[in-house]
Amino acid sequence: MRISCAHKGLAHIEVEELFPDVTWKADNLALVDCDLEYLEHVLEFIGSVRLVFEPLGEVPSTNIESVLEAVDKIDFKYLEGVPMRVKVFKIGVVDVDWKSEALERAAGSRIFSKLENPKIDLKHPEEVVAIVVWSGGIAVSRFVREIKASTITKRAPKNLPNSKGGAMKQTIAKLMVNSHRMKPGDYVLDPFCGHGGLLYEMVEAGYTPIGIELDSRIVGQAVENMNYLGYRDRIHLIHGDALSPPLRRGVIEYVVTDPPYALQTTTSGRTVEEIILQWLGTFTDKVVISMATPNESLKELPDRWITLKTSTDYVHKGLTRRMRLITNG
Numbered sequence: 654m655r656i657s658c659a660h661k662g663l664a665h666i667e668v669e670e671l672f673p674d675v676t677w678k679a680d681n682l683a684l685v686d687c688d689l690e691y692l693e694h695v696l697e698f699i700g701s702v703r704l705v706f707e708p709l710g711e712v713p714s715t716n717i718e719s720v721l722e723a724v725d726k727i728d729f730k731y732l733e734g735v736p737m738r739v740k741v742f743k744i745g746v747v748d749v750d751w752k753s754e755a756l757e758r759a760a761g762s763r764i765f766s767k768l769e770n771p772k773i774d775l776k777h778p779e780e781v782v783a784i785v786v787w788s789g790g791i792a793v794s795r796f797v798r799e800i801k802a803s804t805i806t807k808r809a810p811k812n813l814p815n816s817k818g819g820a821m822k823q824t825i826a827k828l829m830v831n832s833h834r835m836k837p838g839d840y841v842l843d844p845f846c847g848h849g850g851l852l853y854e855m856v857e858a859g860y861t862p863i864g865i866e867l868d869s870r871i872v873g874q875a876v877e878n879m880n881y882l883g884y885r886d887r888i889h890l891i892h893g894d895a896l897s898p899p900l901r902r903g904v905i906e907y908v909v910t911d912p913p914y915a916l917q918t919t920t921s922g923r924t925v926e927e928i929i930l931q932w933l934g935t936f937t938d939k940v941v942i943s944m945a946t947p948n949e950s951l952k953e954l955p956d957r958w959i960t961l962k963t964s965t966d967y968v969h970k971g972l973t974r975r976m977r978l979i980t981n982g
């Protein structure tokens with residue numbers, strides 16, 4: 654799987670959480686071992702994957718002859734009568750002494766000669782034999798799917814009826830939700846939900862989101878956004894205070910949130926850190942929290958809390974924000 658590396662740390666956390674068996678061939682290329690049904694399911698909501706290939710055979714060296722030998726050994730019966738082409742996918746910076754078109758032509762004619770009813774279609778192929786090349790390796794593969802970033806960005810704040818400058822990018826919202834996996838249907842809480850960016854990605858991942866927002870004007874705007882996206886029946890939205898959440902104990906085992914910044918009026922002059930510490934103190938039962946904090950704040954967690962994973966690689970509202978996955982053990 655070719656990963657978008659715009660938010661590399663979070664992307665790696667997501668892939669490793671969603672797939673049990675991952676080998677990183679390059680920073681943006683993951684080899685995962687899972688059954689097809691599970692793959693299809695995860696591809697419905699994963700945020701970092703852009704291209705999916707099914708390896709047919711790894712090649713011992715990147716020279717053209719080795720690739721052609723590997724092609725010779727692969728059973729391409731599934732291509733009988735199917736319009737196809739060969740395409741090279743270079744992942745990152747690779748050092749090879751051949752031109753992609755030359756390899757595509759040579760491999761294409763090998764496959765052509767192996768089939769009884771070959772059909773080449775360079776413009777609109779139904780099947781693509783992908784020669785995936787990365788620094789240090791090469792594999793002949795079946796191209797499975799491209800996942801466009803636009804499937805996520807259609808829910809971006811700028812594309813919704815209401816947003817404000819500070820709402821986080823939708824891709825980051827998705828990666829944060831996917832940084833810890835729960836069961837489909839489980840309740841997941843965003844206690845500082847604002848206009849609801851994280852709640853939408855919880856819906857997409859198959860959870861039942863609960864959002865809490867203190868500001869009644871923002872609650873109304875979030876409802877408008879949810880109606881616009883057709884999510885209103887799938888999200889529970891509470892006008893209330895995260896510091897005294899009106900929820901039964903033990904219902905929530907996973908929280909994803911982007912807490913307020915110091916400059917917001919709703920924080921009543923307290924620092925972000927004071928608010929977050931007070932809020933963490935409201936959890937008596939075990940919970941896992943995926944949250945974004947300004948890089949400099951909350952250097953130490955209160956007693957009982959531990960960091961499971963952390964990533965510092967993205968910028969939000971002009972600040973580097975740190976994503977942490979923490980638990981109270």
Ligand SMILES: C[S@@+](CC[C@H](N)C(=O)[O-])C[C@H]1O[C@@H](n2cnc3c(N)ncnc32)[C@H](O)[C@@H]1O
Binds near residue numbers: 871895919
């Ligand atoms: C950084 S924003 C969240 C942005 C959100 N992820 C989005 O997509 O719009 C933090 C939100 O927390 C709200 N807030 C601040 N204090 C709160 C509290 N004690 N309880 C609930 N919400 C609070 C603010 O009004 C603000 O909308």
